[in-house]
Amino acid sequence: MSEQSKRSGVSRRKFIITTGAAGAAGIAGCSSSSESGNGNGNGDSGNGDGTSDTSNTASTDDGSDGNGGGGPEALTAEGSSTVYPISNTGASYWNGNPPASDGEYWGSNDETSVPGWDQIGTDMNLADYFASQYGFEPTGERSNAPFTATVGLSHSGTGCKAVRDGLVDIGNSSGPITAELGISESERDENYVDHVVGRDGQPVFVSQDVYDGGVTQLTGEQIRGIYQGEINNWSEVGGPDQEIYVIGRAEGSGTDTSFRLNMLGDAEASMEVDTRKGQNQQVKTVMQQNDGAIGYMALAFQGEGIQPVAIDFDGTVYEPDKDAENTIFDSSYPLNRDLHMYTRITDDTPDGTDMREAAFLNMFLTDFGQQVFVEGVEYIPLPTKDIEAEREKLPSSS
Amino acid sequence: MNLLPRRRAVHWIVLAREFLDETSASALLALTVGTVSLLSSLGLFLNASPLTSVPLLVFLASITYGWVRHRELTARAVTMAMTASTILILALIVVFIFVEAWPVFDVARAEVFGISVPGLRLFTQAEWAPRSAERYSLLPLIHGTVMVTVVATLVAGPLGVASALFVSEIAPPTVREVVKPGIEILAGIPSIVYGFIGFTIISPWASEQFDLVGQGTYLFVGAVVGLMALPTVVSVAEDALNSVPESMKDGSLALGTTDWQTMTTITLPAAFSGVSAAVLLGVGRAIGETMAATVMLRNSPQLPEPLYNVFYGYDTLTSAIAAQYGEATGNQLSALFAAGVVLFITVMFLSIGSQLIERRMKRQLGGQE
Numbered sequence: 078m079s080e081q082s083k084r085s086g087v088s089r090r091k092f093i094i095t096t097g098a099a100g101a102a103g104i105a106g107c108s109s110s111s112e113s114g115n116g117n118g119n120g121d122s123g124n125g126d127g128t129s130d131t132s133n134t135a136s137t138d139d140g141s142d143g144n145g146g147g148g149p150e151a152l153t154a155e156g157s158s159t160v161y162p163i164s165n166t167g168a169s170y171w172n173g174n175p176p177a178s179d180g181e182y183w184g185s186n187d188e189t190s191v192p193g194w195d196q197i198g199t200d201m202n203l204a205d206y207f208a209s210q211y212g213f214e215p216t217g218e219r220s221n222a223p224f225t226a227t228v229g230l231s232h233s234g235t236g237c238k239a240v241r242d243g244l245v246d247i248g249n250s251s252g253p254i255t256a257e258l259g260i261s262e263s264e265r266d267e268n269y270v271d272h273v274v275g276r277d278g279q280p281v282f283v284s285q286d287v288y289d290g291g292v293t294q295l296t297g298e299q300i301r302g303i304y305q306g307e308i309n310n311w312s313e314v315g316g317p318d319q320e321i322y323v324i325g326r327a328e329g330s331g332t333d334t335s336f337r338l339n340m341l342g343d344a345e346a347s348m349e350v351d352t353r354k355g356q357n358q359q360v361k362t363v364m365q366q367n368d369g370a371i372g373y374m375a376l377a378f379q380g381e382g383i384q385p386v387a388i389d390f391d392g393t394v395y396e397p398d399k400d401a402e403n404t405i406f407d408s409s410y411p412l413n414r415d416l417h418m419y420t421r422i423t424d425d426t427p428d429g430t431d432m433r434e435a436a437f438l439n440m441f442l443t444d445f446g447q448q449v450f451v452e453g454v455e456y457i458p459l460p461t462k463d464i465e466a467e468r469e470k471l472p473s474s475s
Numbered sequence: 476m477n478l479l480p481r482r483r484a485v486h487w488i489v490l491a492r493e494f495l496d497e498t499s500a501s502a503l504l505a506l507t508v509g510t511v512s513l514l515s516s517l518g519l520f521l522n523a524s525p526l527t528s529v530p531l532l533v534f535l536a537s538i539t540y541g542w543v544r545h546r547e548l549t550a551r552a553v554t555m556a557m558t559a560s561t562i563l564i565l566a567l568i569v570v571f572i573f574v575e576a577w578p579v580f581d582v583a584r585a586e587v588f589g590i591s592v593p594g595l596r597l598f599t600q601a602e603w604a605p606r607s608a609e610r611y612s613l614l615p616l617i618h619g620t621v622m623v624t625v626v627a628t629l630v631a632g633p634l635g636v637a638s639a640l641f642v643s644e645i646a647p648p649t650v651r652e653v654v655k656p657g658i659e660i661l662a663g664i665p666s667i668v669y670g671f672i673g674f675t676i677i678s679p680w681a682s683e684q685f686d687l688v689g690q691g692t693y694l695f696v697g698a699v700v701g702l703m704a705l706p707t708v709v710s711v712a713e714d715a716l717n718s719v720p721e722s723m724k725d726g727s728l729a730l731g732t733t734d735w736q737t738m739t740t741i742t743l744p745a746a747f748s749g750v751s752a753a754v755l756l757g758v759g760r761a762i763g764e765t766m767a768a769t770v771m772l773r774n775s776p777q778l779p780e781p782l783y784n785v786f787y788g789y790d791t792l793t794s795a796i797a798a799q800y801g802e803a804t805g806n807q808l809s810a811l812f813a814a815g816v817v818l819f820i821t822v823m824f825l826s827i828g829s830q831l832i833e834r835r836m837k838r839q840l841g842g843q844e
Contacts, residue, residue, distance in 0.1 A: 232801035259804050322689035325775065328605050329802035337606065347607035351689045352773040355798060366679040367689050 149213060152433045155229035156236015156249030157331060158356050159375045160416045162454040163275055164249050167441060168226040170449070174204040174219055193444030207440045210474040211432040226437055232355070233257050233331040240269070240419050246434050248419040251277065252331025256344070270429035270470055272418045274441040275451035275459060277375050278405045279336060279412040280385040280397055284370040288384035290317035296389040297411075301341055303371060306349030311369060324360055324372035325350035335414045336373055373412075376405070377455040388412075406457050413457060428472050435471045442467050502545040506552055509537040513556060572819060576812035578805075579611055597813060603776035605803070611810035613817055615776040619693065619791040620762055620818075626697020626785065627704055627761035632754050634701075635708025639753070642709070643716040644738055655713075662706035670767035673699045678771055685786055691773040693788035699771065700764045704757035711756055715749020715836065716742060748836040755829040759822055762793075769794040792818050 154164055170182055177184030183203040185194050199206045204222035205215030213223040231239075233250040237257040240248030250257055255265050265271070281300055283292055292314060302308040303321055312318045325348060326333040333353075338344040354360045357378040364370045365382040372383075379385060385397035385405065395405045404410070418438060422429035430438065440446045447458040459467070495503070516530035541549035580594035587595065601614045642654055677699070678690035685692075719742050727737045743750070768791050776790040790798070792814045803811055 234802050234804060257804065320688045324689075327774070327799055327802045329799065329804060329807055331802075333802070334606070345607045347604060350775055352691060353775040353798070355774075355801065362674075363690065366675075367682055370689065 149224040152226040152437055153245040154247035155239045155245045157233040157251040159251040160249035161230050162377050163450050165228045167450045168228045171204045171226045172222050174202045174222040176202050192448035196444050208436045211436040240421050250417045252334050254419050256334055268422050269419045272438050273415040274418055275416045276413045276457035277416050278410050279373045280376055280405050281373050282383045282385050284364050285382050286368045287316050292316040294387040304348050319369040322367050322370040323350045325353045327353055327355040339412050502548050505537045505541040509534055572812050572815045576816045579809040579813050601778050605807040615778050616792045616795050622693040623697045623791055624761045627701035628758050630698050630701025631704040631708050631757045635705050636712055639709045639712035643713045658706050658709050666766040669699050670770035673771040691788045692786045694785040696768050696771045696788050699767050700761045704760040707760050708753045708757040711753035712750045715746040719745045748832045752829040752832040759825045765793040765797050769797040774798040
């Protein structure tokens with residue numbers, strides 16, 4: 078034995094085994110400490126006993142057994158890059174739990190107040206206010222929300238799969254879950270609740286040189302022609318003599334499907350595009366880097382070097398301008414689509430939305446939430462009647 | 476008739492008896508507990524049971540005990556278990572991608588001489604239109620992979636072999652000491668860095684210079700991937716050139732040839748199979764390269780016109796998977812797995828090929844030392 082361990086081969090192997098074991102122990106340590114850390118953090122702030130009833134109902138949806146301490150589990154969301162700005166800004170505000178005296182992010186002070194504040198008017202912190210409506214104990218502390226909310230960035234399809242498999246509480250999707258998961262509408266109604274938090278207009282953008290060359294407005298028919306390969310040169314639609322560089326979105330993505338449906342008339346319409354990119358950011362960069370480009374992406378991503386164009390649908394011209402008579406912000410703009418946050422119906426939550434999810438989602442369904450999280454990131458806020466319909470889907474608040 | 480197998484079985488039984496007699500009861504117990512717990516944790520894991528960790532902990536405890544009390548036997552058992560698990564994992568992956576790819580093979584049947592061949596249509600028509608027509612074709616993807624690989628080989632092959640020759644035969648020792656680690660550092664640059672440079676600088680530049688519609692060309696993706704494969708080619712080719720016995724070169728020089736003549740007529744031919752294995756490994760790298768290709772290409776599978784047009788680059792097998800995996804469902808997802816199957820088979824043949832070449836090289840030169 079001693080002879081063997083003198084040989085470098087064995088000692089190296091031994092080293093690797095030991096470090097491997099240490100690594101494994103480290104991982105185990107991490108995961109266990111993070112679980113208990115969650116419980117402790119909430120216990121310290123003194124809501125462990127007060128809310129044990131609600132927090133238990135709230136945290137049982139995954140059948141989790143690691144939360145004996147009583148603090149509610151962190152809320153998790155994942156999915157579409159289009160819904161991400163809304164969801165993530167909301168989560169950031171939520172986790173920050175700013176006090177009502179802040180004025181910039183929540184509440185009001187002498188100088189300023191947040192939009193929609195006149196309908197809220199509380200002296201609680203942001204997350205405390207919304208969480209307390211669903212029975213959670215306020216912490217009263219900045220940066221210490223009654224439970225934390227985290228948002229992952231992926232795709233509509235992955236978000237829907239994650240909520241289906243119970244990996245996250247909320248699945249963000251820019252397309253309907255029926256299309257993303259290939260399920261029927263009755264399957265959807267049995268298993269999921271669809272919370273619409275805002276709308277997204279998909280303006281059509283052209284690169285700066287085309288815009289400067291005179292293409293500031295296109296008809297729906299022209300755009301269809303461009304995306305189906307019938308129009309190949311900008312000169313055919315009143316622009317410069319330049320071949321059209323057609324940029325589409327990843328085949329099967331929510332953006333791709335709704336564009337086909339709304340612009341080409343059929344979710345299965347054929348397309349002829351030069352480049353397909355998966356994310357809004359990539360479309361933007363490719364359009365900025367190339368002349369003669371046309372593409373469509375969420376309004377939140379407009380920037381230098383690209384210009385949204387007005388679109389004429391059957392005689393109504395929708396302008397990319399908030400003050401125009403008909404704008405691409407209107408609900409009637411045909412390329413608008415709903416932005417969904419799906420929750421799953423489980424045995425523990427027959428309504429489909431547990432208390433944590435309801436508290437978080439309710440934040441988006443206020444005037445404050447619509448203006449800050451939806452309009453603030455260049456999406457289209459819901460009309461009042463839609464907000465009321467969405468609120469009906471949440472469990473009743475206390 | 477079956478005397479021989481029976482005798483072999485008897486032989487095994489005798490061996491097993493001896494093993495049982497020689498080994499102490501506690502060691503046998505630890506071994507049995509370890510084996511049973513490992514197998515049951517595998518079984519539980521495959522059933523996604525939350526109890527998986529229980530037998531795993533038992534297994535860890537039994538090896539810890541074994542490691543302290545019966546180190547030699549435990550080491551043998553653990554190394555064997557590790558080897559077995561590597562093979563098991565490989566087998567599971569292979570089965571998984573084939574199973575996942577099957578639905579699209581089943582859909583894309585085509586008749587040949589009255590026999591319905593699954594998956595044939597994936598290779599006979601060229602339209603990739605998962606949404607509009609439920610049509611899947613691996614042809615444009617294979618075409619893209621071939622284009623990128625050919626360009627990459629044209630870049631990495633000559634450059635790699637030339638620099639291997641220089642580093643191994645011509646360069647003075649000081650230069651060699653600087654250049655060799657330099658080449659190895661080149662291999663350590665993550666592929667997204669190449670892709671990022673390609674996407675932000677090379678692609679827009681190429682689009683401007685060659686007056687292309689939009690960006691993304693097989694030519695420059697191939698060039699970038701070739702650069703990435705270069706370090707592999709150089710270091711493997713250099714090893715092959717170095718392994719040519721000094722006595723062969725000395726003999727040649729003693730006959731009055733120049734260094735250059737020795738290199739071209741003795742060293743290179745002798746190391747030829749090793750050098751071609753190096754190029755083959757580089758090609759393997761080029762086929763499997765994903766990140767740079769995904770970022771730089773157009774991600775819209777179609778065939779360019781004419782077929783050899785390297786100035787338009789659409790998609791490769793790997794980049795199609797990387798660009799579409801998040802959005803794909805149903806048959807589209809399964810078509811991506813089919814692309815994985817094609818990649819798997821290609822890379823497997825390449826790796827077997829380079830191993831055969833390597834073995835040939837050893838047989839040719841091995842007896843000399």
